[in-house]
Amino acid sequence: MDEPSLKSKFIGALVGTGIGDALGAPFEGRSKVKPEDIDGIADRLASLTYTDDTHMMIGVAESLVRTGGFDGEDMAQAFTKNYELEPFRGYGPGPPRIFRLIRAGGAWDEVAQGLYHSGSYGNGSAMRVAPIGMLYHNNPLVLTGVAHKSSQITHAHNLGKEGATLQAYAIALATNLKPGGTFDRSDLLTKLIGFVSDRVYKEKLTQIQALLPHPDKDRVITELGNGIEAFNSVPTAIYSFLAHPDSFAQAVRFAISLGGDTDTIGAMTGAISGAYLGIKSIPGGWRSKLENRQYIEELAEKLYHLFLGTD
Numbered sequence: 001m002d003e004p005s006l007k008s009k010f011i012g013a014l015v016g017t018g019i020g021d022a023l024g025a026p027f028e029g030r031s032k033v034k035p036e037d038i039d040g041i042a043d044r045l046a047s048l049t050y051t052d053d054t055h056m057m058i059g060v061a062e063s064l065v066r067t068g069g070f071d072g073e074d075m076a077q078a079f080t081k082n083y084e085l086e087p088f089r090g091y092g093p094g095p096p097r098i099f100r101l102i103r104a105g106g107a108w109d110e111v112a113q114g115l116y117h118s119g120s121y122g123n124g125s126a127m128r129v130a131p132i133g134m135l136y137h138n139n140p141l142v143l144t145g146v147a148h149k150s151s152q153i154t155h156a157h158n159l160g161k162e163g164a165t166l167q168a169y170a171i172a173l174a175t176n177l178k179p180g181g182t183f184d185r186s187d188l189l190t191k192l193i194g195f196v197s198d199r200v201y202k203e204k205l206t207q208i209q210a211l212l213p214h215p216d217k218d219r220v221i222t223e224l225g226n227g228i229e230a231f232n233s234v235p236t237a238i239y240s241f242l243a244h245p246d247s248f249a250q251a252v253r254f255a256i257s258l259g260g261d262t263d264t265i266g267a268m269t270g271a272i273s274g275a276y277l278g279i280k281s282i283p284g285g286w287r288s289k290l291e292n293r294q295y296i297e298e299l300a301e302k303l304y305h306l307f308l309g310t311d
């Protein structure tokens with residue numbers, strides 16, 4: 001395989017989010033899914049329709065591109081405007097409540113604090129974080145600050161913020177790696193374990209190390225999780241990628257086959273795999289069917305130029 005360019009990785013991460021989301025969406029909430037059913041859906045559908053995961057990822061990218069970096073007020077307005085235009089994207093229960101508060105004039109960094117008493121730890125801020133992982137892939141310190149603040153808009157619980165930051169960092173590390181050579185999974189996991197602060201994430205990442213040599217889907221579901229909470233889905237996406245580093249299709253198929261929050265674990269796996277392997281690794285038949293593909297690719301290119309300083 002030709003080594004993907006950095007631009008190809010930017011496009012791969014954003015389109016990868018959309019593909020994993022759209023392929024997983026028909027199975028969200030089901031128990032384990034047969035890989036052939038995933039391919040069947042992809043073949044049958046004329047268009048691969050994305051959900052809130054990609055809709056919010058688009059909002060993140062639009063805001064970063066528009067303001068030339070992170071601006072919390074602008075990003076909160078982008079989420080709110082996009083939701084009002086397309087409320088049918090299957091949003092979780094929390095974000096629409098936040099958007100109403102934002103619309104009523106609430107402060108972007110305060111409104112999410114009271115949700116579920118201590119803020120949300122749902123995976124909604126991790127599923128959309130690919131543009132942040134890409135834009136700051138060479139600067140973990142800035143990546144951490146921006147991922148935390150972007151989560152604060154809707155997911156203020158520390159486990160929500162840490163989940164988004166961990167997913168962004170996994171995308172950044174994948175961007176910095178060259179595919180095709182020897183892939184040191186242990187080194188990547190060690191970096192991720194050293195990066196997170198919360199014990200829940202440290203333990204799950206350590207568990208990935210134990211699970212990788214002995215593939216067992218049931219143990220992945222039981223021990224890492226396949227749920228809507230950030231800590232029950234971000235480590236699972238990282239596992240799905242690490243167990244299939246050389247194939248976007250295999251990584252995403254595996255993530256969805258676990259059942260549960262299939263669109264979101266698919267989206268997060270697709271983002272990491274796309275950032276590692278680049279856009280050409282995504283099967284053409286999937287890529288060509290993705291709803292709004294051209295717009296998502298244009299956003300990825302603009303983000304790439306923002307990174308280069310050539311926008």
Ligand code: F2R
Pocket residue numbers: 028051052053088089090091092093094095115116117118119120121122123124125154155157228229261263264
């Ligand atoms: N909403 C869905 N799927 C439902 C069905 C969609 C259907 N197919 C359709 O088309 O309508 N999926 C999307 O939601 C998930 C992301 O959710 P998000 O944005 O994190 O929402 P929320 O409400 O903040 O959190 C989700 C749930 O987590 C629990 N929770 C969170 N924080 C909690 C806390 N501090 N204490 C207790 N529980 C907490 C709650 O149950 C929340 O409702 C993605 O799957 C996306 O695809």
Ligand code: MG
Pocket residue numbers: 051052053089090263264
């Ligand atoms: Mg969704």
Ligand code: MG
Pocket residue numbers: 028261262263264265
């Ligand atoms: Mg979901």
